[in-house]
Amino acid sequence: MRFGRTLDEGIIPEWRAQYLDYDQGKKIIKRLCKGADLPKPAEATPGSFYTDQSYAETNVSLRLPSPALNPRKPSLQFRRSSAVKLAGTSEATGTPSSESITDRSPLLDNDRIRTYGGEASVDGTPAVSQQLPLTTFTRNATDVFFNWLGGEVNKIEEFYREQEKEAVRRGDELKKQIDTLQKHRLLLKKKKQSAVPGPTLAWLDRLEFPSVPKCFSNKNDIDARNSHRDYGFRSEVNYTHAKYMLKRASYDYYQNLLKLKSYRALNETGIRKIVKKFDKTFQTSFLESYMSQTSRYNMHTSKQVDILTEDIIKLYAENFESGHHKYAVEKLQRGEIYDPHNRSVLLTGLLIGAGLPLFIRAIYAGVRDLHRGHEFAVRFYLQIWAGFFFIDLILLLLSLNLYAWQHFRINYMFIFELDRSIAMDYRQFPVLPASFFFTLSLLGWINFDVSAGKFGYYIPCLFLGLLVVAFAAPYPAFWSTRKWAMMALLRLVLSGLYPVEFRDFFVGDIFCSLNYSVSNMALFFCLYGKGSWWDNETEAETCGSSHSRVMGFLNCLPAIWRFLQCWRRFLDTYDWFPHLLNSSKYSATILYNLFLSYVRINEGNVTYRALFIVFAILNAVLSSLWDILMDFSLSIDLRPVLIYPRWAYYVAMFVDPLMRFHWVLYVVYWDQTQQSAKISFIVALIEVVRRFVWVFFRVENEHATNVGQSRAFKDLNLPYFYTDETPTPTQSPTLTQGSSATAIPSSRTQVVCKSDSASPRFTAVQRILRRAHTMDFERRQQVADTDQEDSDG
Structure with a gap:
């Protein structure tokens, strides 16, 4: 998965499995170019050149269809010069011989198949000296490549939709927290005016005391108690600390939105480059038509991330920078200044x-x-x-x-x-x-x-x-x-x-x-x-x-x-x-x-x-x-x-x-x-x-x-939790759990095990052993297990 060294540096490690598998695409093109025996896509079997990325995984509802040769120009045909004969073709049929496909590449320097729209003549047919049908070799190669690419685009689209929904949820939660911060400030003013001096034992609540195992206690009580845990201490929220946490959460949220934009841009670049590579190798011209098809997808048409970015800038400026939009943008973009220490x-x-x-x-x-x-x-x-x-x-x-x-x-x-x-x-x-x-x-x-x-x-x-x-x-x-x-x-x-x-x-x-x-x-x-x-x-x-x-x-x-x-x-x-x-x-x-x-x-x-x-x-x-x-x-x-x-x-x-x-x-x-x-x-x-x-x-x-499992980011580090859906200013705001993992569901298996030919029992045991280490501990907030493999075993 490498779009070049510069682009590869922008890949988010936790999302690596959700990016376009560019290396796999290069391998497919390379094997196609070598003229390997290509079964029809519907007849693909294990052991073919795309074993590492099963063809069945790409056959999903949102898969892009294999693009037409040129949907805007349906009369597109292959043409060749009358003076040039295709390498490895039969003079009687004009189709590639099996020897030319398996033993040598049919795409030699002087014998390249070229596709283009062609200038229409008066009667609407392409002005070519000779028309040939699409060869079986080229058609199969095109179907295999674009079926694989359709599955990759589908994976990217589904993951982007999930991340976009999660960004909206987190944005709403952050707005709710900042609104609670303002109520907290007013509440402190009232308490300060009516406070009576006296001794307090509030410091005892700072300690996290041992707990009873869940089998001996009510699960709801345990979950409520665990939600207070943050680095071994729990306490009443200090307003100054809550304000700092929300400023930090705003920065994290803004950076996550930028990463989501980067994810979208890098995948668009990857799709463009892999199709361009296919066109360059096979001397075709699918790039423009294929990119026009993908442009209809949500990751290209949705403006939700841009709207959320503007909202968080406005929210940060109004609550933390006295309405100065310029200062808010500078601080959110700068965030933590790089310190080489x-x-x-x-x-x-x-x-x-x-x-x-x-x-x-x-x-x-x-x-x-x-x-x-x-x-x-x-x-x-x-x-x-x-x-x-x-x-x-x-x-x-x-x-x-x-x-x-x-x-x-x-x-x-x-x-x-x-x-x-x-x-x-x-x-x-x-x-x-x-x-x-x-x-x-x-x-x-x-x-x-x-x-x-x-x-x-x-x-x-x-x-x-x-x-x-x-x-x-x-x-x-x-x-x-x-x-x-x-x-x-x-x-x-x-x-x-x-x-x-x-x-x-x-x-x-x-x-x-x-x-x-x-x-x-x-x-x-x-x-x-x-x-x-x-x-x-x-x-x-x-x-x-x-x-x-x-x-x-x-x-x-x-x-x-x-x-x-x-x-x-x-x-x-x-x-x-x-x-x-x-x-x-x-x-x-x-x-x-x-x-x-x-x-x-x-x-x-x-x-x-x-x-x-x-x-x-x-x-x-x-x-x-x-x-x-x-x-x-x-x-x-x-x-x-x-x-x-x-x-x-x-x-x-x-x-x-x-x-x-x-x-x-x-x-x-x-x-x-x-x-x-x-x-x-x-x-x-x-x-x-x-x-x-x-x-x-x-x-x-x-x-x-x-x-x-695409656990990319921790939930925002937020100071308040709510005992019901409509908290009131009189409720005592308390610390929530400081960090937790969010599991992002994925409809596709990110990586296919190499032992596909192993027995089902052995594969199930192997999966259980590989998942055992995740049970050694519990997170501060439980993560839903979205690995579909376990349910199969």
């Missing part, structure tokens, strides 16, 4: 550049002292700092994920339901892990390589304190992002008590790869809870993994959180698949970590070792299959919608299962207890890298599903 990029580079030498020096000093055996405390220091390091490493790798998603135009903000007005840009986010890395490197270098005396024993405590203050203190820098992260952590700790959103299970899976850091919390607090642990090696050893059962429990804790989330999803939906099956997978993970702890505590116990190996194999196999089939929705033939290069998916299908078997290192080095800390570090490092790969494809798979 040069300072953030520079600061990230400086922090990483300054911290890297210190980090290398600290590692060198720590390993040197460890091998010399100067201080037994060095081993514990390395474990503590390694726990901090893995947290920072996964954040640095997440920065690379964000960059890749931006490069491949994956709408991760839509997937995570982030508010673009307050979310960090992908160039800003690395500042946080870069600052974390520099501080860690600096204090680690002081701890290992600088003679700090007894003060050095408290440096890890200092680093932890700085980390907590930097993350949780309510200072302005990145406050919205940090608040979002804090609420995500709270919901994770209370897993099972909150509905599972995308961020909830995503953060839970991230922590499943950070169990090294989580379990090290027990080591850290145990050591520093004993006071002068650095003077008593025997006492310090009791805090290690070979003695601490708390450390083993914390190693299982992330998997327990995910287990509870799976059960919450089951209780909210009553769908045993995939939630109960997924909970079984995390049960295997819990048992794997549990018996790993037993093996460490009971060294030499053969029974625990055997059970560990059994559950390690079970966990690795189940997790690998789940990653490939569910989270990535991949198989041998991949899947219909791919965002990354094809080779990347095959690499992921090999690398992810391979890294799942990192537990083999524990088995190999069981009898070398002195290597246990190093092996644990290596295994944890492999798991973090594997999670880095998993994040790439899990979010990409979600985006591919959104593309396939």
Whole structure:
């Protein structure tokens, strides 16, 4: 789908499947030009050159008919010079021979079939030296091409109508919200005049409290409560904030209208270019007549989008710019001024550049002292700092994920339901892990390589304190992002008590790869809870993994959180698949970590070792299959919608299962207890890298599903909701859900699976597996499932 590089940049990623499939059109023309055997369109069968775009899909009610050769000039005929004979034709019949069609192109430089209106003679017939009937080859080629193009135009027309209706609905809703804003302003004036000073507990309503699963509560009550959710807080609407939200919603709405105009213009250009290419290849002249037919369609005749554009400009000017139409147009067009975030990029580079030498020096000093055996405390220091390091490493790798998603135009903000007005840009986010890395490197270098005396024993405590203050203190820098992260952590700790959103299970899976850091919390607090642990090696050893059962429990804790989330999803939906099956997978993970702890505590116990190996194999196999089939929705033939290069998916299908078997290192080095800390570090490092790969494809798979279902935009971020159809000024305006997805119905399957010849049962199972990942979470406002494939299976 490429109309040239310049035009391709204007394609909206989430609407990509709804654009004219220009690449498919070029393939059809190329195969037609090669003279392939062409069945009649009505007799098209699988295996022909248009297998990827089934002919049956184009046979719909609104399909444009194959255009007449020239409806304005019905006497149009082919003509040839009497001195030139058509290549590959029979002299007796003048029709192409089968050999000329299959073995060579009948469209050679000197033997091209040309169509044109022809100048009429006195009797009204074309003034040609010789008239020939339309050849079977050319007629079939024309029918096949224009039947395919008719289906594409029909797809574009239907999608445009749906988007236009949605734009009208959103425009009406925005007008209603702005009218409520004015009533809100008058209501505040009245309250201010009659307000009585006194204490208030309104701040309690800002917290979002845990909820009961839907199976234990009335569905209407749950939906009403969930409609208040916005980034984990709900509250009475502040007028200033509501005004800001509506200004932002007006800008978003205006930009969506511009994108709809761009969609219309790009498809018109694509249709014109593909017909022009056909004309150029076959030396025909269908362009003018075909474009005149498509000009009767709604996407060309309707002026609704233009009217809505003028309405939103007028509405914005009257309510936010004191009636200044010029200022309103400038602000709506300008919107967010592009900010390259040069300072953030520079600061990230400086922090990483300054911290890297210190980090290398600290590692060198720590390993040197460890091998010399100067201080037994060095081993514990390395474990503590390694726990901090893995947290920072996964954040640095997440920065690379964000960059890749931006490069491949994956709408991760839509997937995570982030508010673009307050979310960090992908160039800003690395500042946080870069600052974390520099501080860690600096204090680690002081701890290992600088003679700090007894003060050095408290440096890890200092680093932890700085980390907590930097993350949780309510200072302005990145406050919205940090608040979002804090609420995500709270919901994770209370897993099972909150509905599972995308961020909830995503953060839970991230922590499943950070169990090294989580379990090290027990080591850290145990050591520093004993006071002068650095003077008593025997006492310090009791805090290690070979003695601490708390450390083993914390190693299982992330998997327990995910287990509870799976059960919450089951209780909210009553769908045993995939939630109960997924909970079984995390049960295997819990048992794997549990018996790993037993093996460490009971060294030499053969029974625990055997059970560990059994559950390690079970966990690795189940997790690998789940990653490939569910989270990535991949198989041998991949899947219909791919965002990354094809080779990347095959690499992921090999690398992810391979890294799942990192537990083999524990088995190999069981009898070398002195290597246990190093092996644990290596295994944890492999798991973090594997999670880095998993994040790439899990979010990409979600985006591919959104593309396939044409979930293009979030609903407008509006401040008010209505308890009935006619709200009054006395009603207390409250926050609605901040962002939700809208599923746009589509009458056609966007992409046809390549395994058309597979059995129906296999295809149905394949569809179920590819759709399973969409059930891992719920959106803040439920989305109607419009995928027609599921109903067929």
